[in-house]
Amino acid sequence: MFGDILLESDIQFSATSGSTVTPSTGAPFSQKLxxxxxxxxxxxxxxxxxxxxxxxxxxxxxxxxxLIAKDIYFYAVKIMINNGWLEEPPQTESRTKL
Structure with missing residues (x-):
């Protein structure tokens, strides 16, 4: 999204990293981490x-x-909720007086 804006303004944006995909099938880290x-x-x-x-x-x-920040936040929260990784914050007990 920002790349198009930079190109319209004649500003060159940085290149992507040179990382490569390995043929390994074992995950080195857990999905939760x-x-x-x-x-x-x-x-x-x-x-x-x-x-x-x-x-x-x-x-x-x-x-x-x-708009991008909103989309990123909701995407990450959706993944965490779907996998059960987002913890529920501590709740207070509601005490009613009789």
Whole structure:
């Protein structure tokens, strides 16, 4: 999404990493650990993008960043809920007086 905006403004964006896929079928880490790391890193990315838009004078980037942040957050939460990895926060007991 941002690549198109940068290209329209004649700004070259950075290339993707040179990682490769291995033929291994065994997972080196658990899915729960990996999704937690992705969730955490996405949170850092959202904060970084938000911080960057504070200093940007382009209003279109601010809106696109907010929409992407929303989509990333809900996607990660949906994965965690579907796999039972999102813990329910502690609840307080409701006490009624008689």
């Amino acid at each position: 990996m999704i937690f790391c992705i969730y955490l890193l996405n949170g850092f990315g959202i904060v970084g993008s938000s911080f960057g838009t504070i200093f940007s004078s382009r209003k279109d980037l601010s809106m696109k960043t907010a």
